[in-house]
Amino acid sequence: MIGSLNGIVRGALRDTLVVEVNGVGYRTSVTTATLTRVKESDKVFLWTHLAVRENSQDLYGFETKDDLLWFELLLTVSGIGPKSALGIMNQVETSSLEQAIARNDPSGLSKSFGIGKKTAEKIVLELREKVGSTGSTPHESDGDVVDALVGLGYSQREARDAVHALSKDLTTFESKIREAIKIASRSR
Numbered sequence: 001m002i003g004s005l006n007g008i009v010r011g012a013l014r015d016t017l018v019v020e021v022n023g024v025g026y027r028t029s030v031t032t033a034t035l036t037r038v039k040e041s042d043k044v045f046l047w048t049h050l051a052v053r054e055n056s057q058d059l060y061g062f063e064t065k066d067d068l069l070w071f072e073l074l075l076t077v078s079g080i081g082p083k084s085a086l087g088i089m090n091q092v093e094t095s096s097l098e099q100a101i102a103r104n105d106p107s108g109l110s111k112s113f114g115i116g117k118k119t120a121e122k123i124v125l126e127l128r129e130k131v132g133s134t135g136s137t138p139h140e141s142d143g144d145v146v147d148a149l150v151g152l153g154y155s156q157r158e159a160r161d162a163v164h165a166l167s168k169d170l171t172t173f174e175s176k177i178r179e180a181i182k183i184a185s186r187s188r
Helices: 032-037 065-075 083-090 092-102 104-111 119-133 140-151 156-164 172-185
Strands: 004-013 016-021 024-029 043-051 057-062
Touching: 004 024, 004 119, 016 032, 016 043, 016 065, 024 083, 043 065, 043 083, 057 065, 057 083, 065 083, 065 092, 065 156, 092 104, 104 156, 140 156, 156 172
Parallel strands: 024 057
Antiparallel strands: 004 016, 004 043, 016 024, 043 057
16 A cells, blocks of 8 residues: 655646656646645655555555545545545535534534535444544554554455544553454454
């Protein structure tokens, strides 16, 4: 799995950047904010998510780890795929998304940012438990646990669901991975 890119921007094609890393150009879908900030020949570091499907492999890049975590949280919402999640992130800053979830306010998302009413309700309902009332994103090491589960053969969705089901009392990577494997194995 490609976790990040550190290279030179060689150009923009529609809503993607081509980032050259050691002579290989990776076409990476990014937010419109990133597209407007980054110029050709800029050195860039992007946190990435690789979406693998039967007939495609798409790379999504984010300037901050927090944005990547929010993107991956949006992917856990039923009916939201990578393109939809990126579209939502183009319309809503993560801080506004956090606030809407913490306040349990889907109407604020749909009115202010043009997200459909049903989609906004789904986002708030399904992410409220995962994010909690504080609106904080998952702990950084949780991404490592997801990566480890994917490396063991679990799907992204199985891995993310298992990590989100982990007890908050687990603090070490080892304890989290052991428990996440048990949870993910039960879902198969």
